[in-house]
Structures are given as C-alpha cells and as structure tokens.
Amino acid sequence: MSAVVIILALIVLINVTFAVRFIVDVVKHREEIKKEPGNGIMLAFSSTIIFFFSTFGVSDFAISSIFYRKAKLVSDKKLPGTLNTQCVIPVAVMALAFITVINVDIKTLVVCIVAQIIGAYIGPRFVVKLSPKVIRRFIGVGLVIATMFILAGKFNLVPSGGTATGLYGSKLVIAAICLFVYGALNNIGIGSYALTMVTVYALGLNPVVAFPIMMGACTFSVPIGSMQFIKYGEYSRKITLFTSTFGVLGVLVGVYLVKGLDVSMLQWVVAAILLYSGVSMLINEFKASKANKESQHSAA
Known part of the structure; x- marks a missing residue:
C-alpha cells in the first residue's frame, strides 16, 4: 500500500469520525x-458560493467572517468554532481531489500535516476562553494580514515560488513551525490558506504544491479542532449542516468543472472586501473600547 493511499484512507477516517460526532450533536x-x-x-446558496471560491484558495474563513457578521447569523463568540466546523467536509473533498492529481513530496506533505494537527489540537483549549472582544481583534488583524498577502502577491513583492515539489533540511523545519502556528490560528478564525500559500512560495516550492499541502493539512487539523468546538458547543450547528452539504457541491464544481477559472480580478475584489472589513472591525472595536473607558471614567 502506497503512502498516498494511506493518507487518503486516513483523511476518510478522521472526517468520518468528525461527521459522526457532528451528526450525534445535531x-x-x-x-x-x-x-x-x-x-x-x-x-x-452562500455555502455553495463560499466553498466554490475556497477551492481556488480564496479563504472561506475570511469571506464567511464578513458574511456571517453582516447577516448576524452567528455571535462573535461562536464565530471561530463555526468557521472551523463548517469547512471540515468541504475541505476533505478538496484534499482528496488535490492530493490525487498534484505531485508533492510525501515527506513534506506528512510533516506539514502533522505540524498543523498539533497546532489545531492545542488551540481550541485556549480559544473558547477568549472574550468576544479579543476574538474580534484577532479576526480583524487576520483579515488585514490576509489582504496584505494577497496584495503582496499581486504586486510581486513576495517570491512567486519555484519548481520544487518537496522541502528538506532547514526549509522543512521552517515549514513545520509555520504550519504549527497556522493550525492554532485556524481556531481563532484566521484562515491558513493565504499564509500557507505565501510560505510555500517563499520556500521555493512550485506554487501549485500549495493546494495539496493547504487542503491536506487542513483536512486533518481542522476536524481535530472542530471536534473540540463541538464538545464545548461553541459553533453554529445550522450553518455547519448546510455547508457540509451544499459547500461540497461548490467544491465539486470548482475542482472538476472550472479548473481554468481566471480569479485575478476576483482576488482584487476579495482584497478590497477583506481590507475594508478588517480595518472597520478594528476601528469599531477601538471606538467601543474608547467609549467603554470614557463611560467608566465618567462613572468614577
């Protein structure tokens, strides 16, 4: 049995485990x-669209954060858990598709996957204890960071990647440390797609290798963290139910029908939306914090 077959089998196993726990909770x-x-x-409709674009590396965390908050579908407290649980099944489908069609060094893939799993497992224990105010600040900063990465790539300010399909030595260690951090960041609502993509580019890998690494790492790490959120009940069950069904339809369309979609203009639009949302969220939080301090000062 090849290493790829083992990885694919493990993807199915861990995601079936998540699905069972989710169904029991529902x-x-x-x-x-x-x-x-x-x-x-x-x-x-929104689940299909969000995960259609997610297939191309457009962060479902970022888009969902904006949409769910504007539509008031979930509280800030439950937003990180919802962002994680909603993408488990769609990302599993992405991973199964990309790992089978894109050539990537197995050792590199396994190291990145394990590193992100560890980060994701540790993260939820601390995230659920954070206040909504802290979570909003984290998400706001995360959206701005994601925007900067997108713009940096558009203006060729970051390396465009190389031709390698695997990492070795110090580069592999750097990748492992980064993926560990990204796994933890997933649990506070900061998606790892853009971060992983830039890391892959910077380390000299073929840019296309980012996809099996991103999806492969997430399809192991996100279910681990998501089962913690299910345990604590800190997520929207309704949203996750719909994304687990209709989000998969969006993924299938993205992977199998429109692989050649030009998302260049879309990236500019997404960058503008993310920047506006992230900055406005931070400004609103600053104003709320300032108003609270003034109120406390007046009361004193």
Whole structure:
C-alpha cells in the first residue's frame, strides 16, 4: 500500500469520525437548531458560493467572517468554532481531489500535516476562553494580514515560488513551525490558506504544491479542532449542516468543472472586501473600547 493511499484512507477516517460526532450533536440539539438564525435557501446558496471560491484558495474563513457578521447569523463568540466546523467536509473533498492529481513530496506533505494537527489540537483549549472582544481583534488583524498577502502577491513583492515539489533540511523545519502556528490560528478564525500559500512560495516550492499541502493539512487539523468546538458547543450547528452539504457541491464544481477559472480580478475584489472589513472591525472595536473607558471614567 502506497503512502498516498494511506493518507487518503486516513483523511476518510478522521472526517468520518468528525461527521459522526457532528451528526450525534445535531440530533441531540435538533430543537435548538430550528431556533438558530438563517434562511435555508440563503444558507444553501452562500455555502455553495463560499466553498466554490475556497477551492481556488480564496479563504472561506475570511469571506464567511464578513458574511456571517453582516447577516448576524452567528455571535462573535461562536464565530471561530463555526468557521472551523463548517469547512471540515468541504475541505476533505478538496484534499482528496488535490492530493490525487498534484505531485508533492510525501515527506513534506506528512510533516506539514502533522505540524498543523498539533497546532489545531492545542488551540481550541485556549480559544473558547477568549472574550468576544479579543476574538474580534484577532479576526480583524487576520483579515488585514490576509489582504496584505494577497496584495503582496499581486504586486510581486513576495517570491512567486519555484519548481520544487518537496522541502528538506532547514526549509522543512521552517515549514513545520509555520504550519504549527497556522493550525492554532485556524481556531481563532484566521484562515491558513493565504499564509500557507505565501510560505510555500517563499520556500521555493512550485506554487501549485500549495493546494495539496493547504487542503491536506487542513483536512486533518481542522476536524481535530472542530471536534473540540463541538464538545464545548461553541459553533453554529445550522450553518455547519448546510455547508457540509451544499459547500461540497461548490467544491465539486470548482475542482472538476472550472479548473481554468481566471480569479485575478476576483482576488482584487476579495482584497478590497477583506481590507475594508478588517480595518472597520478594528476601528469599531477601538471606538467601543474608547467609549467603554470614557463611560467608566465618567462613572468614577
């Protein structure tokens, strides 16, 4: 049995485990789900679109953060958990597709996957203890950082990558450390796609190798962290239910039907949206913090 077959089998195993825990939780809280905000048709449509673009590396974390907050579908407290749980099944489909069609060094893939799993496993234990204010600040900074990476690539300010399909020595160690951090960041609502892509480019790998690494690492690390969020109940069950179904449809279209889609203009639009959302979120948080201090000062 080849290493690739083993990895694919493990992807199926861990995601089936997540699916079982999620289904048990949904059945247990089915009455609560009916009371959660969100129209079924809207969620079906948005899930398909979000994960269609996610297939091309456009962060579903970033887009979802903007949409869910604007539509008031989930509280800031439950946003990180929702961002993680909603993408588990769609990302598993991406990983299975990309790992089978793109050539990547198995050792590099395995090291990156393991590093991100460890980061994701540790993260939720601390994230659920954070206040909504801290989470908003993290997400705001994350959106701005994601925008900077996109713009840096558009203006050729970061390396465009090389032709290698694997990493060795110190470069592999650097990649492992970065993926560990990205796994932890996933749990506070900061997506790892853009970060992983830039890391891959900077280390001299063929840019296309970013896809199996991104999806492969996430499809192991995100379920690990997501099962922690399910345990604590810190996520939207309704949103996750719809993305686990209709998000997969978006992925299948993205992977198998429109691989040649030119997303250059889309990247500019997404960059503008992310920058606006991230900056406005941070400004609003600063204003709220300032108003709170003034209120406390007046009361004193």
